[in-house]
Amino acid sequence: MHATPSTPDPLAHARSPRQIVLCVGPGGVGKTTTAATLALAAAARGRRVLVVTIDPSRRLAQALGFESGSARPGDELVVDSPELRGGGGSLHALLLDGRVVFDRLVRAYAPSPAAARAILDNPIYQATTEGLGGALEYAAIAQLQLLHAEGRYDLIVLDTPPTANALDFLAAPERIHELVQNPAIRLLTGGGKLGGKLLGIGNGLVLRTLSTIGGGDFLQDLGAFLRDFAEVLEAYRSRAGDFQALLTSPVTGVILTTVASPFSVREALRFLGVLRERALRLDGVVLNRIMPPSPPLPAAALLRPALAAQLPGEAVEPALLALADAYAGLRAEGEQSLAAAQTIAEAYPDLPIWALPRREPPPTGLLELHELGRLFVAMRA
Ligand SMILES: Nc1ncnc2c1ncn2[C@@H]1O[C@H](COP(=O)(O)OP(=O)(O)OP(=O)(O)O)[C@@H](O)[C@H]1O
Numbered sequence: 593m594h595a596t597p598s599t600p601d602p603l604a605h606a607r608s609p610r611q612i613v614l615c616v617g618p619g620g621v622g623k624t625t626t627a628a629t630l631a632l633a634a635a636a637r638g639r640r641v642l643v644v645t646i647d648p649s650r651r652l653a654q655a656l657g658f659e660s661g662s663a664r665p666g667d668e669l670v671v672d673s674p675e676l677r678g679g680g681g682s683l684h685a686l687l688l689d690g691r692v693v694f695d696r697l698v699r700a701y702a703p704s705p706a707a708a709r710a711i712l713d714n715p716i717y718q719a720t721t722e723g724l725g726g727a728l729e730y731a732a733i734a735q736l737q738l739l740h741a742e743g744r745y746d747l748i749v750l751d752t753p754p755t756a757n758a759l760d761f762l763a764a765p766e767r768i769h770e771l772v773q774n775p776a777i778r779l780l781t782g783g784g785k786l787g788g789k790l791l792g793i794g795n796g797l798v799l800r801t802l803s804t805i806g807g808g809d810f811l812q813d814l815g816a817f818l819r820d821f822a823e824v825l826e827a828y829r830s831r832a833g834d835f836q837a838l839l840t841s842p843v844t845g846v847i848l849t850t851v852a853s854p855f856s857v858r859e860a861l862r863f864l865g866v867l868r869e870r871a872l873r874l875d876g877v878v879l880n881r882i883m884p885p886s887p888p889l890p891a892a893a894l895l896r897p898a899l900a901a902q903l904p905g906e907a908v909e910p911a912l913l914a915l916a917d918a919y920a921g922l923r924a925e926g927e928q929s930l931a932a933a934q935t936i937a938e939a940y941p942d943l944p945i946w947a948l949p950r951r952e953p954p955p956t957g958l959l960e961l962h963e964l965g966r967l968f969v970a971m972r973a
């Protein structure tokens with residue numbers, strides 16, 4: 593496998609100019625960083641880009657403007673950076689807030705303003721939109737669909753939540769629709785135990801809600817909420833079209849980020865399998881935080897005189913050992929990166945693989961992300 597230095601990044605390389613790019617991958621590998629980096633690079637190339645991000649690190653949140661006093665949840669903030677000026681493109685950033693998305697759906701799709709108010713004021717709605725398993729994933733895709741329909745951006749890059757299981761993200765729409773449909777039956781089949789499990793609502797949540805609103809009203813409120821909310825989601829689904837159709841259409845591509853550790857690579861392969869199975873279009877894998885392969889350490893006989901020239905005599909041998917040790921670690925990491933690329937290449941022979949080096953300190957400012965965007969190396973284009 594030959595690494596070829598190249599300036600384009602995976603988006604420049606995407607088979608056709610995508611309008612939506614999903615950045616997915618195992619936990620903690622750099623999905624949020626990749627999403628911001630790719631969005632910035634595309635904006636610098638003249639596209640009007642929105643990055644929808646989730647849980648950015650504190651510094652990245654600051655860089656994208658979310659921590660400024662006037663920013664409110666759900667705002668699309670202009671990201672101003674010298675690299676973007678004069679290129680004709682623009683970058684906006686939106687911090688995904690599940691509650692804001694659901695509120696928007698309720699206002700837009702409830703049968704009447706009064707019905708919308710009833711849902712928004714329902715204490716169970718307030719608790720569930722935060723606690724319902726898959727709610728954030730559902731909100732992410734709904735947000736994407738709403739924004740794409742508005743057509744204000746050439747490209748929307750979606751960071752995805754730190755989900756343990758690939759299926760959670762992709763199956764969230766179906767799961768939540770199923771969950772809220774036919775609420776009466778679901779409640780009754782709960783057999784008096786409130787059916788917390790059946791409803792997919794964690795017991796903690798049910799208990800917390802019970803204690804806030806008083807046990808007596810719970811069933812009634814829950815029934816009303818599920819009925820009304822199901823109506824909203826149904827109206828949304830029938831008018832806005834199918835999530836699945838948008839996710840599998842040629843406007844949408846997926847970039848999977850992973851690191852080279854065997855665990856993450858295994859996760860990544862599983863993830864890729866699910867994505868393919870669900871007919872999403874894979875545009876590439878980003879191997880992030882990699883160490884480039886190092887050449888062998890020169891022989892001790894060559895290093896000894898160099899060390900002896902700088903260290904007291906008794907320190908030379910220990911220094912030589914420490915050096916060999918540290919160097920072996922570096923080499924092992926470099927080899928692990930190559931092995932990871934090899935494993936992915938064998939399983940997905942037609943998938944482009946890109947490498948991004950590990951940077952110290954971690955890239956969180958706009959300038960650093962911009963630089964990171966120039967460091968993509970195509971391991972296999
Ligand atoms: N190329 C890199 N070099 C050095 N540090 C990096 C690099 N890419 C990401 N990081 C750092 O790794 C950490 C995890 O990155 P990030 O938050 O982007 O991952 P994530 O996949 O979005 O995580 P989560 O699954 O929790 O959402 C962050 O501290 C980030 O700054």
Ligand SMILES: [Mg+2]
Nearest residue numbers: 623624646647
């Ligand atoms: Mg993240």
